Amino acid sequence: MNIFPENVSTYGQGIDQLFWLILVFAGTAFFISLFILLYPLYKNHHSRVKRASYITGEKKSQFFLVAVAMCILALSDFIILFAEHDTWETIESLPKVKDVEYIVIGRQWNWAFTYPGPDGKLGTSDDVVIDAPDSELHVPLNKNAFFHLKAKDVVHSFFVINTRLKQDCVPGRTITRWINFTKQGKYDISCAEICGVGHTRMRNFIVVESQEKYNHYIDSLYKQHSAVAGN
Amino acid sequence: MENQRSLSVPILRVPQGRMAMWMLIAGELMIFGGLIACYVLYRLRFPEWADQAVHTNTLIGAINTIVLLTSSFTVVKAHEAANKLDIGKVTLWLSASIGGGLLFLVFKSIEYSTEIGHGFTFASPTLQTSGDTIGSLFWSFYFFLTGLHGLHVIVGMIIMFLALLNARKGQKLYRVELAGMYWHMVDLIWIFLFPLLYIAK
Amino acid sequence: MSNTVHSQSFLRKYIFSTDHKTIGAQYTITGLVMAALGGFLAYVFRYNLAFPGDAIPLFGELTASQYNTFITCHGMIMVFWVGMPILVAGLGNFLIPIMIGTDDMAFPKLNMMSYWIFLFSAIVLVISFFVPGGAFGGGWTLYPPLSANGYLNPNPSFFKALFYGNSLMIISVALEFTSLLMGGINFIVTTINRRAPGMTPWRIPLAVWMINIATVIFMFSVGPLIAGAFMLLFDIVLGSGFFDPSRGGDPILFQHLFWFFGHPEVYVLLLPALGVLGEIFPVFARKPLFAYKIIVYLTIVAAILSVVVWAHHQFIAGIDPRMATFFSVATILISIPFSGIFLAFMATLWGGKIRIELPMIWALGFIGLFLVGGFTGLFLGSNAFDIYAHDTYFIVAHFHYTLFPSIFFGFFAAFYYWFPKFTGKELNKTLGYIHFWGTFIFFNFVFFPLFFNGLGGQHRRIFNYGMFDSINIEPYITFEKIATISAICLISIQIVFIFNFIMSWMSGKKAARNPWQANTLEWLAGSPPPHGNFDNIPTVYRGPYEYSAPETDADYLPQNVQP
Numbered sequence: 005m006n007i008f009p010e011n012v013s014t015y016g017q018g019i020d021q022l023f024w025l026i027l028v029f030a031g032t033a034f035f036i037s038l039f040i041l042l043y044p045l046y047k048n049h050h051s052r053v054k055r056a057s058y059i060t061g062e063k064k065s066q067f068f069l070v071a072v073a074m075c076i077l078a079l080s081d082f083i084i085l086f087a088e089h090d091t092w093e094t095i096e097s098l099p100k101v102k103d104v105e106y107i108v109i110g111r112q113w114n115w116a117f118t119y120p121g122p123d124g125k126l127g128t129s130d131d132v133v134i135d136a137p138d139s140e141l142h143v144p145l146n147k148n149a150f151f152h153l154k155a156k157d158v159v160h161s162f163f164v165i166n167t168r169l170k171q172d173c174v175p176g177r178t179i180t181r182w183i184n185f186t187k188q189g190k191y192d193i194s195c196a197e198i199c200g201v202g203h204t205r206m207r208n209f210i211v212v213e214s215q216e217k218y219n220h221y222i223d224s225l226y227k228q229h230s231a232v233a234g235n
Numbered sequence: 236m237e238n239q240r241s242l243s244v245p246i247l248r249v250p251q252g253r254m255a256m257w258m259l260i261a262g263e264l265m266i267f268g269g270l271i272a273c274y275v276l277y278r279l280r281f282p283e284w285a286d287q288a289v290h291t292n293t294l295i296g297a298i299n300t301i302v303l304l305t306s307s308f309t310v311v312k313a314h315e316a317a318n319k320l321d322i323g324k325v326t327l328w329l330s331a332s333i334g335g336g337l338l339f340l341v342f343k344s345i346e347y348s349t350e351i352g353h354g355f356t357f358a359s360p361t362l363q364t365s366g367d368t369i370g371s372l373f374w375s376f377y378f379f380l381t382g383l384h385g386l387h388v389i390v391g392m393i394i395m396f397l398a399l400l401n402a403r404k405g406q407k408l409y410r411v412e413l414a415g416m417y418w419h420m421v422d423l424i425w426i427f428l429f430p431l432l433y434i435a436k
Numbered sequence: 437m438s439n440t441v442h443s444q445s446f447l448r449k450y451i452f453s454t455d456h457k458t459i460g461a462q463y464t465i466t467g468l469v470m471a472a473l474g475g476f477l478a479y480v481f482r483y484n485l486a487f488p489g490d491a492i493p494l495f496g497e498l499t500a501s502q503y504n505t506f507i508t509c510h511g512m513i514m515v516f517w518v519g520m521p522i523l524v525a526g527l528g529n530f531l532i533p534i535m536i537g538t539d540d541m542a543f544p545k546l547n548m549m550s551y552w553i554f555l556f557s558a559i560v561l562v563i564s565f566f567v568p569g570g571a572f573g574g575g576w577t578l579y580p581p582l583s584a585n586g587y588l589n590p591n592p593s594f595f596k597a598l599f600y601g602n603s604l605m606i607i608s609v610a611l612e613f614t615s616l617l618m619g620g621i622n623f624i625v626t627t628i629n630r631r632a633p634g635m636t637p638w639r640i641p642l643a644v645w646m647i648n649i650a651t652v653i654f655m656f657s658v659g660p661l662i663a664g665a666f667m668l669l670f671d672i673v674l675g676s677g678f679f680d681p682s683r684g685g686d687p688i689l690f691q692h693l694f695w696f697f698g699h700p701e702v703y704v705l706l707l708p709a710l711g712v713l714g715e716i717f718p719v720f721a722r723k724p725l726f727a728y729k730i731i732v733y734l735t736i737v738a739a740i741l742s743v744v745v746w747a748h749h750q751f752i753a754g755i756d757p758r759m760a761t762f763f764s765v766a767t768i769l770i771s772i773p774f775s776g777i778f779l780a781f782m783a784t785l786w787g788g789k790i791r792i793e794l795p796m797i798w799a800l801g802f803i804g805l806f807l808v809g810g811f812t813g814l815f816l817g818s819n820a821f822d823i824y825a826h827d828t829y830f831i832v833a834h835f836h837y838t839l840f841p842s843i844f845f846g847f848f849a850a851f852y853y854w855f856p857k858f859t860g861k862e863l864n865k866t867l868g869y870i871h872f873w874g875t876f877i878f879f880n881f882v883f884f885p886l887f888f889n890g891l892g893g894q895h896r897r898i899f900n901y902g903m904f905d906s907i908n909i910e911p912y913i914t915f916e917k918i919a920t921i922s923a924i925c926l927i928s929i930q931i932v933f934i935f936n937f938i939m940s941w942m943s944g945k946k947a948a949r950n951p952w953q954a955n956t957l958e959w960l961a962g963s964p965p966p967h968g969n970f971d972n973i974p975t976v977y978r979g980p981y982e983y984s985a986p987e988t989d990a991d992y993l994p995q996n997v998q999p
Contacts, residue, residue, distance in 0.1 A: 007891045009906060022821050023891070030811040037782070037807050041800065044785035045792065048721070055991065056789040056984040061727035061780065070727065070779045077775045081768040084818050089761075092820035096757040158574075158582040159687060161752070161827060165893035165906060168824040172753045174688055175581055176681025179754045192906050196827040196895040198575040200582060201501045204899035251542045251629045258621045262655050269660025269696075273667070273678075273689060281684060358676040372684040375676040379667065 012191065012212065013167035014184040018091035020168075025087055029080045095169065098182055103147035108193075109135075110153070110160025110173040113202030115193055117141045122226055126152070132229045140209040144218040145188055153179045161197035164210060170196055185212040256413045260420045263387070267424050270383070274376045274431065287373040288436045290355060295346045296433035299339050300425065306335025307422045310395070310415040317411040322402060325411055329399045332418060336392040343385055350374075377432055384424055391421045454544035455967050457858060459551050460529030466555060467521035473562070474513035475927045477506040486920035488900045500899040504573030505601070507897055509561070511576030512605065515701065516612055517558050519843040523708040524654070525554065525616065527850055528623050528647045530858060534958040535641045537632025537976060537996075539968040542625040550618040557611035564604035572602040575897065577694055580679035580687050584671040597673040606669045613658050613665075620651040632957065634976035638729060639995065641956045641980040645732050646711030650704045653739050657700040664693030691753055695746035703742045705839060707735065709846025713781055713799050716853055719954045720796040721788025722991045724981040727780045734773035734780075741770040751819045752826050760819050767817040774810070778803065789984070789991070793952070794868040795853035801876050802845035809837030812887070827897075830890025833883045840879060848875070848933070856951050860963040861944030867936040874929030881922035885915035955994045956980045 008020050048056075061067055107118035107126055114137040121130025134141075143149045153162050155173035163170040164183065171181045195206040213221070278284055309331040316324035357378040358371075394417050398410040450458060481503055483492045491497055498506075529547070533540055541547045564571040574582040583602050597603055627640070627648050667678040668690060677683025679690050718725045725731070747755055747763040781803065790796075812834040816822050825831060848871075855863050889912045894901065901908040950959040957976070961969045974996040982993040 007888055009893050019821055019824050022818065023815065026815050026818060026821065030814045034807055034811045037778070038804065040779070040782045041785070041803055041807075044721075044782075044788065045790055045800070048785065048788050048790045050722075050789045050791050053789040056721060056723040057787040058724065058984050058986055059726065059787055060724045060981075061783060062729060067727050067730060070776060070783060073779055074772055074776045078768070078772045081771060081814070081817075084814065085764060085768060088818045088820040092757070092760075092823075095820065095823055096760075159579050159753075163827075163895060170752050170823050170826055174681075174754050176686065177688075177754055192904055194895055194904060197579070198504065198582070198897040200574070201504060203504070203897060204500055205903050207903050249629065251625045254625045254629060255543065255621050258624060258655065262617050262621075262659060265656060265659025266662050267659075269693060270663040270667075272660070273663070273693070276689070277684075277686075280686075357670070358674050372677055375670070375678060379670065379676075383666075 009165055010187075011166060011168065012185055012187040012189065013164075013169065014186060015091060015094050016166070016168040018094065022084075022088050022091060026084055029084060033077065033080070095181070098150065098180060099148050099184075101148050102150050102182075104144060105150035105152065106141060106143075107131075107152045107154065108141070108162060108173075109156055110162065110195060110199070110206075111135075111156035112158065112200050113137075113195075113206040114139070115141075115160075115162075115195075115206070115208040116156075117208075119222065119225065121229075132225055137205070138208065140190070140211045141193070142211045142213060142218055142221045143183075143185060144215045145185055145212055147215070148182055148184050150180055150182050153181060158199050159197050160195045160199050160206070163194045163196040164191055165194065166191045172197055185210075188212050188214065250409060252409060252413055253416070256416045260416065263420060264424075267380075267383070267427070270380060271427060271431065274380065277372065277376070278431075278435070281372075284373040285436050287355075287371075288432065290350070290353065291377065291433050292346050292349070293433045295342050296429055299342050300429050302335050302339050302342070303422045303425050306332040306339075307419055309335065310418045314412050314415045317402065317408045320405075320408065322405055325402045325408070326399060329395055329402065329411065329414070333392050333395050333399070336388050336395075336418075339388055340385065343381065347378075380428055380432065384421070384428060387421045387424065391418045394418075452548065454540070454548050456529045456533045456541050456544070456547065457965065459547055460526050460531075461858075462551050463521040463529060463554065464526035466558060467518050467526060470513050470517040470521070470558060474510050474518060475930070477510040477513070479924060479927055481506045481510070482920040482923045484899070486917040488902065501570065501573055503899040504897070505565075505571045506573075508573050508576050508605075509565070509571050512561070512609070514839070514843070515576070515705070516609060517561065519705040519839065520612070520616060521554060522847050523705055523843060524647065524650055525550075525619050527643070527708050527712070527847075528619070528651070530854065531641075531643050531958070532623055532626055532647060533630070534961060534965060534969050535644050535956055536627060536630065536635050537957045537970065537974050538626070538630040539970065539973070541622050542630055543622050546618055547622050550615040550622070553611055553615035553618070557608045557615060560604055560608035560611060564601045564608065567599050567601055567604060570601055572600075572605040574602070577698070578602075578606070578668065578690070579694075580668060580671065580690050581681075584668055584679055594673050600672065603669060603672050606665050606672075610662060610665050610669075613662055617655060617658065620655045623651050624648055632974050632976050636976075639976050639979045641711075642714030642725060642728065642731065643708070643711035646707040646714065646735065649732075649735050649739050650707040653700045653707075653742055654704045657697045657743055660693050661697035664690055688750075688753060688755070691750055692746070695749045696743065699746040699749065700739075700742040702835075702838065703738065706842045707739075709802065709842040709849075710735075710777060710781075712846050712850040712853070713802065715954075715956065716795045716799045716849055717781055717784045718981045718983055719853075719952050720791050720793060720799075721785050722791075722983045723784060723788035724979075724983055724985075725780075726783040728979070728981055731777050731780050734776045738770055738773040738777075741766060741773070745770055748817060748819070748822075751822045764817060764819045771810070771813070771817070778806075778810075793852075794863070794865060794872065795849050795952075797869075797872055798845055798849035798852060801872065802841045802849060805837055805841040805845065805876075805879065809834060809839075809841065812837065825890060827895055828890035829886040829894050829896065832896055833886040833890060836883045836886075840883075844875070848872075853952070854958070855940070856947030857958055857961075857963050857965070859941050859944075860947055861940050862947045862951070863940045863944065864936050867932050871929060871932045871936065874932065875926060878922045878926035878929060882919045882926055885918050888912070889915050950994075953992045955982060955992055957995055960994065960996055 011017055011020060059066055105126060109116040116133060116135035119132040120126045121128055121132060123130060153171055153173045155175045160173045161170055162173055167183050169181060169183055171179055189212055191210045193208045193210055195203060199206065309328045313325050313328035316328060355374045357375055395414045398414040401407040401410055453459060480492055480495050480498060484498045484503060627644060670676045671678055671680060677685045679685045679687050681687065714725055745763060745766045747759060748767045751760050816825055816831060816834060852863060852868060892912055893907050894912060947963050949963055957974055960974055976995045977999055978995055980995055984991045985993050
């Protein structure tokens with residue numbers, strides 16, 4: 005059984021693998037602990053023991069085993085920390101190459117997308133803004149797509165389940181995250197931070213398509229936009 | 236029950252009123268500490284708040300500092316007098332401290348009224364002086380910090396007044412010390428607020 | 437006051453009482469009533485999640501805004517009006533004076549006042565359900581701007597804004613903090629100052645240690661949030677902009693203030709429950725508590741660390757990645773003392789002579805469940821995995837696996853252990869076991885499936901997954917149904933507890949003074965202990981955990997027995 009939804013980003017695999025790694029550590033530790041907890045219930049049941057042994061645990065020799073167990077746990081914690089650090093760095097820092105970029109604004113209650121205009125720059129007057137429920141953000145396949153995440157009214161959280169990326173969008177800040185999609189398709193963008201009554205229906209789509217199709221889409225978008233602007 | 240109480244001898248022999256007052260002060264300091272930390276963080280992020288801080292009245296602030304320090308001194312004298320069971324002196328010094336608090340509040344209200352007169356209010360979205368809306372948050376902090384402190388001044392005065400009423404009857408003289416501790420805390424907080432709000436410009 | 441306490445009127449004895457046991461009972465019963473309310477809210481929104489759109493039995497149609505309100509208030513109520521009164525205030529009041537061998541709290545009247553302020557805060561919260569717009573529905577974390585001006589009308593008048601659901605919630609929380617601060621001062625002063633002769637620090641039972649450490653953490657961490665709560669309230673009612681980015685404020689600041697308190701709060705709820713374990717394990721293993729002093733030291737270390745881990749709740753809130761690494765390391769560091777504490781509890785069982793009785797089985801259940809919660813914490817403490825798991829059902833399941841055992845298993849362990857003492861009656865064992873197994877099994881069926889829903893990507897606080905085709909699929913739909921049906925069973929099984937509670941109290945068998953053969957001082961007092969607890973204040977000669985000590989043939993040696 006696959007417990008994760010399909011992964012479509014370059015770094016999503018890292019998070020899934022991290023889960024299994026931690027599961028090995030945590031699972032082992034859990035069952036050992038359970039054994040330590042339950043075994044004496046059988047072994048030291050009052051019907052089998054005449055008198056409990058008087059162990060205060062204050063002596064060094066008595067506490068030694070617990071201390072060793074604490075050290076092992078700390079060690080495995082740090083192993084996890086080192087194992088996950090690369091994934092964390094990859095996701096939270098930006099790659100050198102920026103292929104495409106968008107502004108994504110969370111608002112009550114949909115995501116608004118801004119494409120750079122024909123000049124290829126964001127923040128200029130020819131930017132194309134799409135701000136409607138159920139609208140789609142088109143992204144080319146296998147490219148580093150940068151998302152400048154903002155929020156208009158309250159805190160939202162940009163969550164594309166299939167890429168494993170989640171990032172809060174905070175009013176007054178611009179936070180940039182990136183995704184490199186590895187598979188074509190249409191994926192949900194949901195909001196993972198409660199943002200009011202409409203939180204439950206705050207959903208848009210990311211459409212990942214090949215570069216040709218993407219170029220085609222962008223062209224038609226520009227045409228549409230200039231037609232609207234011309235009127 | 237009184238005789239039972241006497242059986243449970245306090246192990247540390249610290250009067251429990253004093254201990255409770257220390258904890259109350261610790262709790263209060265955490266509230267002010269959190270608030271001051273927020274203010275300092277914002278202040279570091281927005282250097283332009285200095286333009287707003289210019290409008291605080293350093294002179295009145297300085298006078299108020301002296302007033303509070305003096306009233307702290309008189310409350311120490313009241314405590315000394317209470318230790319010597321000198322009711323008359325306790326009354327005198329405590330009244331002086333309450334008077335100090337009153338004087339502080341008078342100066343504070345003069346300050347507030349001039350500031351509000353200039354349009355610096357608790358929630359002023361726009362300011363005539365610079366048109367800079369960011370700066371308005373300085374006044375929110377200013378009024379919140381000084382207002383909360385002023386509230387503590389009033390509470391401190393009430394506590395001292397209650398201690399005074401008791402002391403005049405010669406009862407519960409330990410309360411003079413507790414009132415003094417609280418008053419010192421009020422003073423201490425002001426010592427932090429004064430440079431942060433009035434001097435740093 | 438005099439020794440003739442029996443002549444007190446009903447009102448003085450049960451309502452405006454200054455007796456620590458009565459006040460403890462008042463806190464506990466208020467907490468249980470609030471738990472019933474919180475449980476009912478949980479039932480309503482869980483039912484909606486499993487059967488979206490259906491009319492809910494005993495409630496009717498649920499709207500999205502009501503759903504938001506209910507999940508918010510469920511969280512608020514369960515943490516602040518159930519966990520805090522039952523575990524900290526309730527247990528603290530019941531146990532501290534009697535376990536350290538004194539007649540009452542240091543400040544009985546202050547104690548009574550803190551309860552009444554607490555009750556008032558609960559009433560304010562309940563009233564907030566009935567104001568226009570309903571109670572606040574933006575998550576119990578109260579994140580602005582949603583909790584401030586993003587919530588309703590942006591420019592309300594002062595009085596109108598004061599009676600909004602969010603204002604009332606902030607006010608009620610502030611009142612509750614005031615009450616608990618007063619109670620906390622009382623606890624600490626009592627413990628430091630009013631111990632019986634011979635009750636040196638290392639002879640204080642672990643429960644008292646733990647409640648006091650929890651109180652210190654609470655008092656240390658709550659101050660900034662009180663300041664933050666007022667800033668938020670001013671944003672709502674006076675229109676200031678402390679957390680409004682368009683006016684120079686920063687919403688993230690509130691998150692820091694909230695979690696600076698919010699994370700230690702988890703330990704405030706956990707520690708008293710651990711204290712209860714520390715009492716129960718030695719008694720039922722007939723063996724000294726393993727490494728009693730070291731447990732206390734580890735707890736103090738954990739308490740200090742608890743105030744520097746808060747930002748692990750904000751890994752994806754846009755904080756600096758380097759800061760996130762620091763908090764990740766701190767989070768790992770804090771798991772080390774706690775692992776030591778739990779291992780020491782388990783080590784207590786090794787080499788003991790174990791009797792399985794009701795309190796013991798609740799304590800064991802607590803540890804078993806908490807292990808799940810603790811080890812799933814490893815996933816979330818690792819900040820990379822947290823990017824995915826944050827704000828999904830994984831986190832919901834995780835913290836229910838930590839908080840439910842602490843609050844309810846901790847409470848029930850304490851309840852079944854001390855009930856004979858404080859009421860003088862024995863509980864019905866069969867009903868007790870039904871209650872335990874019902875709670876234990878159904879709890880797992882509620883929350884274990886939710887781990888998978890979370891890993892599958894279901895995010896929290898969604899009224900209806902109908903719009904999300906990729907996560908509104910099998911097996912998650914079935915898991916939601918399992919969780920809901922089990923939740924209904926989990927709530928229903930508590931009727932057994934209430935029935936047992938009332939029936940045993942009214943007509944239970946008379947309990948012995950020391951039914952579990954325990955060492956601590958409360959078992960010396962009568963059952964139930966009279967006002968003033970002891971006939972004579974006892975003198976303490978030894979630590980609380982001298983079980984199966986070599987100097988006696990009996991397997992226990994009460995603290996007050998002269999050597």
